[in-house]
Amino acid sequence: MTLLNLQPSALGLSAVLLALVFAAATWGVGRVPAINSRATQSWAWTLVTMALSLVCWSWGQDKGFLISFLLGNTLVVLCSVLFLRSMCCLVGQAVHVGCLMAQFVVGVSGIAAVLLASAPRSYAVVSIALSFFFAATGALVVLSRHRKIRASVAGWVLIACLGAVCLFFVAFRLLVMAFGGGAEAVQPMAATQVQGLAMWVAHLIVMVASLSFMWVLFEQRREALQARSQLDELTGVLSRSAFLDSALKPLEHATVYSVAVLDVDQLDTFNERFGRALGDAVLQHVTAQAARALRGMDLIGRFGGDEFCILLPHGDEAEAQAVSRHICQSVAANPLQGLPGPELRCSVSMGVATAWVPSQLASVTMPDLQAAIQRASDAMFLAKSMGGQQVQVAHAGAFDAHRAQPYDAGHLARV
Incomplete structure (x- = not known):
């Protein structure tokens, strides 16, 4: 119970550090020859955006409602958009800009309703959860349709992480909002045991998803180098x-x-x-x-x-x-x-x-x-x-x- 009762600032700091460490590691992986650089850059920016949103949530409350609520929640919606783009880049799947824009609009609609129409903060929780649910399900469809991802252990680990986001993390936030104790439940960094558990699950998902993401990248690199060795260097056809x-x-x-x-x-x-x-x-x-x-x-x-x-x-x-x-x-x-x-x-x-x-x-x-x-x-x-x-x-x-x-x-x- 001690881990669940950590102060929000401690949970937030650990999550920020974890996201930044994996962002730096991903950028480092992107410098390796024959690595999918678009995928690494997109995933690194996903983690950086996540870290910035946690900073706004954890330490922006003293700076005002606009920083902790508006900026923090907008950044986390942007994180969900980059998340979907990263998974599409991983398998070389083109994603329409209009689709990403629609996802972003859905995510910020609840935030706008709270700011402009004085709607309950639960509106923002629902819209952000829908944005992440859209990102996770879209990524699941893209990855599960990719033959090489389905044939890879790392690919199945990544798919399992996305399933956890869909079935646990997003649903958990909605359940917390409905049954977790009133107004405190919708605070992004509320110091309750149920919120603490959700934060630790988020830690685990970030870590496992990042490791499996880089694992898939290195498998793709190995396959690309193997394929390159089978090609004639001058003409590009098979040897x-x-x-x-x-x-x-x-x-x-x-x-x-x-x-x-x-x-x-x-x-x-x-x-x-x-x-x-x-x-x-x-x-x-x-x-x-x-x-x-x-x-x-x-x-x-x-x-x-x-x-x-x-x-x-x-x-x-x-x-x-x-x-x-x-x-x-x-x-x-x-x-x-x-x-x-x-x-x-x-x-x-x-x-x-x-x-x-x-x-x-x-x-x-x-x-x-x-x-x-x-x-x-x-x-x-x-x-x-x-x-x-x-x-x-x-x-x-x-x-x-x-x-x-x-x-x-x-x-x-x-x-």
Whole structure:
């Protein structure tokens, strides 16, 4: 009972110090490379705003009603708005400014009613509680819909904290107002046991939520660095090893799939005449044009200096031809941007191979995929030998027949 009977000033001071410590820690975390800086800044300002509101509540009563009531309660409403924004930033979810403004207006409506219409202070308690309830439920929806948050222990801890805000802290304030002893119950820092318990719960929520928030940030950083290590630094597409590691999963239930191999025509000539910087720009231009033509499920990886491989899960020969033709036309039709001097254009050669998966096969294996890639690569070399800037197709028969007998150049046709 001793902890519950602490003076309001002592509870307020401890809460302010706790919020400021975690705000400083969050700002420190934000300086770590590859950390979500928007989320850290928003969360740090949430904690600072909370600390300032507690300062107004605890020590502003001697300075006048406007500081303790108006400024303190307005700051805590602003804290609820920043709280929701922080959770949205954590998962990269855009939050409409109008939504945040509506939340703020709801929160301050009770404060305005007390100041302008001499309404009971319980109006302010209800409006502030609604603002926090809106923030917590909105954050719960945003986080629970995020697949990686649901798969993370830290994410579930954070969701549990938000649930505590919804089911305990906000409801507790409303219950205190209704059954906690009259006018004293609506004082923000009233020295009652029930208010003391609410303050200690607030301490716990701030601490656990801040720790889990930073835990999620570091998990996101680890995933981002891991994803970055799987990408080709120059073009931003998958590396060869990452492409092969990722390729089998989208083919688990495929009955047909296609592979296209792309090679930039005369890249060595670009490098010799204009330097490797321009050659790098050509590769970036080609991958950008190719990425625009791909579907959401398709994969593209860099297999060599100027050779790229594209996987089209569930894509038949006609779809693969259409996508490859579109890539060739887009690369040839669009000049390189941001370069001095005359307009420069490049072209690509592509080979396409399609594989049908018999129903008796459980899934596509790596040798099957590599065989399809090899057929597409041979088709690409034929396209280059015929002058480039074209698509050649290795016409596919049954999936198992290609494993039993190799195709020959007679099965290649120009698109």
